[in-house]
Each structure stands twice: as structure tokens, then as C-alpha cells.
Amino acid sequence: MTPDEFRALGHQLIEWVAAYRERLPDLPVMSPAQPGDVRRHFASAPPEHGVPLEGLLPQLDAAVLPGITHWNHPGFFAYFPSNSALPSVLADLVAAGLGVQGMSWQTSPAATELEEVAMEWLRQLVGLPPTFSGVIQDTASTATLVALLCARERTTGHGQGRGGLQGETAPLTVYASEMAHSSVEKAALLAGLGRDNLRLLPTDDAHALRPDALEEALRTDVEAGRRPCAIVATVGSTGTTAIDPVARIGEIARAHGAWLHVDAAMAGTAMACPELRWMWEGVEQADSVVWNPHKWLGIGFDCTAYHVRDPDHLVRVMATDPSYLRTAQDGAVKNYRDWGIALGRRFRSLKVWFVLSALGVEGIRAEVRRHLALARWLAEQIDATPGWERLAPVPLQTVAFRHSPSGLEAAALDAHNLALARAINASGKAYLTPAVVKGAQILRVSIGATGTTAGDVTALWARLRDTAATLAARR
Numbered sequence: 505m506t507p508d509e510f511r512a513l514g515h516q517l518i519e520w521v522a523a524y525r526e527r528l529p530d531l532p533v534m535s536p537a538q539p540g541d542v543r544r545h546f547a548s549a550p551p552e553h554g555v556p557l558e559g560l561l562p563q564l565d566a567a568v569l570p571g572i573t574h575w576n577h578p579g580f581f582a583y584f585p586s587n588s589a590l591p592s593v594l595a596d597l598v599a600a601g602l603g604v605q606g607m608s609w610q611t612s613p614a615a616t617e618l619e620e621v622a623m624e625w626l627r628q629l630v631g632l633p634p635t636f637s638g639v640i641q642d643t644a645s646t647a648t649l650v651a652l653l654c655a656r657e658r659t660t661g662h663g664q665g666r667g668g669l670q671g672e673t674a675p676l677t678v679y680a681s682e683m684a685h686s687s688v689e690k691a692a693l694l695a696g697l698g699r700d701n702l703r704l705l706p707t708d709d710a711h712a713l714r715p716d717a718l719e720e721a722l723r724t725d726v727e728a729g730r731r732p733c734a735i736v737a738t739v740g741s742t743g744t745t746a747i748d749p750v751a752r753i754g755e756i757a758r759a760h761g762a763w764l765h766v767d768a769a770m771a772g773t774a775m776a777c778p779e780l781r782w783m784w785e786g787v788e789q790a791d792s793v794v795w796n797p798h799k800w801l802g803i804g805f806d807c808t809a810y811h812v813r814d815p816d817h818l819v820r821v822m823a824t825d826p827s828y829l830r831t832a833q834d835g836a837v838k839n840y841r842d843w844g845i846a847l848g849r850r851f852r853s854l855k856v857w858f859v860l861s862a863l864g865v866e867g868i869r870a871e872v873r874r875h876l877a878l879a880r881w882l883a884e885q886i887d888a889t890p891g892w893e894r895l896a897p898v899p900l901q902t903v904a905f906r907h908s909p910s911g912l913e914a915a916a917l918d919a920h921n922l923a924l925a926r927a928i929n930a931s932g933k934a935y936l937t938p939a940v941v942k943g944a945q946i947l948r949v950s951i952g953a954t955g956t957t958a959g960d961v962t963a964l965w966a967r968l969r970d971t972a973a974t975l976a977a978r979r
């Protein structure tokens with residue numbers, strides 16, 4: 505493809521994306537595709553000879569689009585949002601056009617230095633103290649793995665340089681709430697710490713980690729000769745956006761010499777609002793903090809912000825030093841390849857720069873407050889309507905609840921709510937996530953797509969009531 509051909513097709517594709525965003529509200533939010541529906545549109549082997557790409561465009565509409573679940577749809581209430589603001593789309597285009605691989609400062613100084621700027625902007629945006637340094641990771645899952653690897657190495661005095669975990673005599677233990685994201689469990693397992701040494705602890709009525717349960721677990725482990733390695737506090741849990749008490753957990757971590765990792769994957773964006781920062785009061789005690797600009801902030805997937813208090817420790821754990829990676833500037837610059845697991849690095853800071861510039865801090869705060877108000881409105885409707893039951897506080901933008909018609913025992917109630925969620929999702933008008941919290945089937949409405957308006961939330965509430973009534977009448 506020549507630059508001229510690229511220009512011509514590129515204009516068409518920009519138009520295609522713009523038109524797609526305009527007609528989003530008319531598309532079914534959850535893809536109606538059945539397994540295999542998309543695949544059957546494609547040849548089973550690559551073409552022997554190249555074909556003009558223009559010929560592929562009809563397939564975007566016919567084969568790809570029906571297989572898309574639309575995360576930027578105003579009726580997207582599932583999981584947590586993953587907004588991709590149009591400035592982010594443009595930044596990704598530039599990044600791809602530049603084709604940069606920013607593993608070292610020298611391999612593209614702009615990629616490193618703009619990432620330094622982007623992480624400093626993000627740190628200020630969420631009000632973390634200047635003692636934190638940052639790096640962009642692909643996902644919170646990776647960042648939490650990096651955190652637990654760093655915790656492991658601190659506890660063992662850099663045992664990786666000796667016999668690793670296999671050279672340790674006492675097991676290392678990790679603590680989190682039973683509501684922590686599955687990435688915490690995965691990271692503990694991948695870090696070699698072992699399921700036997702992972703404590704997923706009970707929570708209080710608001711689904712937050714109970715400090716007394718944490719202290720008790722630590723006491724038991726220490727008495728048994730185990731070594732507390734890391735505590736993960738969640739600010740905004742996946743199920744119900746529960747807020748673990750970070751300040752108290754930080755004191756406990758310090759008393760035991762354990763690493764404190766704060767997972768604010770979703771809630772991080774809300775920390776742009778000073779009035780919400782109580783949620784992670786005490787965060788300055790953390791050794792590492794992760795949050796996802798690729799969730800609520802509008803920076804397209806993937807972009808995770810990972811802030812650490814001791815970058816030298818991070819680099820010591822992560823760095824390798826083969827001759828072919830050395831450059832004349834080593835020692836005078838950051839080589840971000842030494843700040844994480846991957847060697848190769850995309851130019852992700854471009855989209856941070858574009859989106860923060862386009863929205864401004866006030867624009868971000870306004871969007872967070874707008875979504876919080878919509879969630880509060882929905883919570884009020886649920887509280888005021890007989891037969892509906894809210895199952896968790898709503899500190900952020902997620903409402904956890906269920907329809908509880910009288911006369912249903914537990915299993916039937918669970919089945920009714922699961923059927924309700926599936927019916928809503930199949931309608932194509934809205935998409936939400938059914939989940940199980942403490943054994944109960946809940947409906948989980950997570951408000952945060954950029955296009956979602958009060959009208960969309962009102963329509964969802966009406967649809968929930970109508971569908972619930974229809975299902976109940978069928979019993």
C-alpha cells in the first residue's frame with residue numbers, strides 16, 4: 505500500500521468509524537452472534553495473492569459488526585465500562601502510523617518522555633502524592649502480578665538472585681478480601697506463591713475487607729511460621745464497588761512488613777474528584793497502586809496506570825541487561841522495558857495526552873459526577889419500589905440489586921434474576937452483568953459509558969420492571 509492508497513482508504517475508514525459511532529444507539533448492544541457465526545464469513549486459509557483492501561470493507565459490515573458487543577453503546581451497563589473516546593482512537597492511529605517500539609529511551613525518546621509526562625499528569629489527576637512514580641502497563645492484571653513479584657522479592661531479600669522461592673524455608677502469604685478481583689488470585693498463583701498461601705478474607709455488610717479478619721489471619725500465619733508478603737486492598741470491588749479501608753489496612757501492612765498494593769482499577773478515575781478521595785484515604789502508604797484509564801476515563805483499551813513508591817526496587821526486580829539492549833544513555837534516562845514484564849512497548853502515552861487534553865480535568869470530573877448521579881437515581885428507584893432489593897451501598901456508579909417477588913425460595917429467586925438479566929441482554933437495548941455475591945444471584949448495573957444519558961437509565965429501569973413482571977407472570 506502506498507501512502508496515497510493509505511490516504512484514500514484511511515479517509516474511508518475514518519468515515520466508517522465516525523458513522524459507526526453515530527449509529528451506535530440503533531445497534532443491539534450485546535452481539536446477537538452465535539458461536540461460529542463470524543468465523544464462517546472468512547476463508548479457512550490466507551489468500552495466496554494479495555487482494556485490494558477496499559474489497560474487505562463490505563465484510564466489516566456484514567461479518568465483523570454483527571459480532572461486536574458495543575462497549576461504547578449508551579445501553580452498555582455490563583462489567584465496568586471500557587470507553588474509547590474519539591481522541592483516543594486518533595491517538596492510536598498516530599501511534600500505529602509511527603510504528604514505534606518504545607522499549608528503551610533510545611528506541612524512541614518521545615515514547616519514554618511522553619510516558620513520563622502522561623504518568624505525571626495521571627498521578628496529579630487522581631491526587632496521589634509526588635512520591636509515586638508511574639509506568640503504563642497493559643492491564644491491571646499485569647500490574648498486580650508485577651506488584652506481587654515485587655512484594656515477593658522484597659520479602660525474600662531478592663531471593664530471585666539465589667534459589668528463588670524454591671530456596672525459601674518459610675511460605676510467603678498474601679491477603680485480600682473475598683471480593684477482590686480474580687486477577688489477584690491469578691497473580692498470587694503466577695508469582696508462585698501457591699493457593700495454600702492465599703487468604704481471601706471475609707467482608708463486612710458493605711462487602712469491604714474486615715481489618716479484624718485481616719489481623720487474625722496475619723496472627724495465625726505468623727504464629728505458624730509463615731511470612732506475610734503482601735496485602736491487596738481493593739477500592740471499588742468488581743462485584744459491588746466495595747471500598748476496603750485502605751488507611752487501616754496500611755497500618756496493618758506496615759506492622760507486618762507486608763507490601764500494600766491498592767487495586768482501584770475502576771475507582772481510580774473517580775479520584776479525579778477531590779470529594780471522592782476519601783475512598784482511598786491512606787493510599788500514600790501503598791507500595792503500589794493500580795487503576796485503569798482504559799475503563800472509565802475514555803482512554804481506549806489498553807492503558808493501565810501503575811504507580812510505585814520505590815521505582816528502584818521495581819527496576820531491580822524487572823530488569824535484565826543483555827548486551828544488545830544496552831545504550832549510551834543508560835543510567836541517565838528511564839528505560840521503561842525495565843519497569844514491567846514485556847520488553848516491547850507500544851506508544852500508549854499518546855492517547856493519555858490526547859484524551860486528557862481534549863477533556864481537561866474539569867471535563868473528567870463532570871463526567872464522573874454525572875454517572876454517579878445517574879447511579880444514585882437508579883438506587884433511589886430500587887429502594888422506593890416494593891419487590892426490589894438493593895444489595896450493596898452505591899459509593900460509585902455500580903448498583904447491585906435484585907428483583908425479589910414474594911414467595912420465591914432462594915434457588916428460584918436466583919433463577920428468576922438470572923433469567924431477568926438474560927432477557928434484558930437479549931433485548932439488544934441494554935446489557936448488564938449478572939453476578940453472584942455471597943451466594944446470591946444479583947443484577948449489576950454499571951453506569952459509565954460516555955454516551956449514557958438519564959434517558960437511557962430511565963429506559964433501563966422501565967425495561968427491568970416490565971421484563972420482571974412478564975417473567976413473574978409466567979411462573
Ligand SMILES: Cc1ncc(COP(=O)(O)O)c(C=O)c1O
Nearest residue numbers: 643644645685687741742767769
Ligand atoms: C477491581 C478490578 N481489578 C482488576 C481488574 C482487571 O482489569 P484488567 O482487565 O485491566 O486486567 C478489574 C476488571 O474489571 C477490576 O474490576
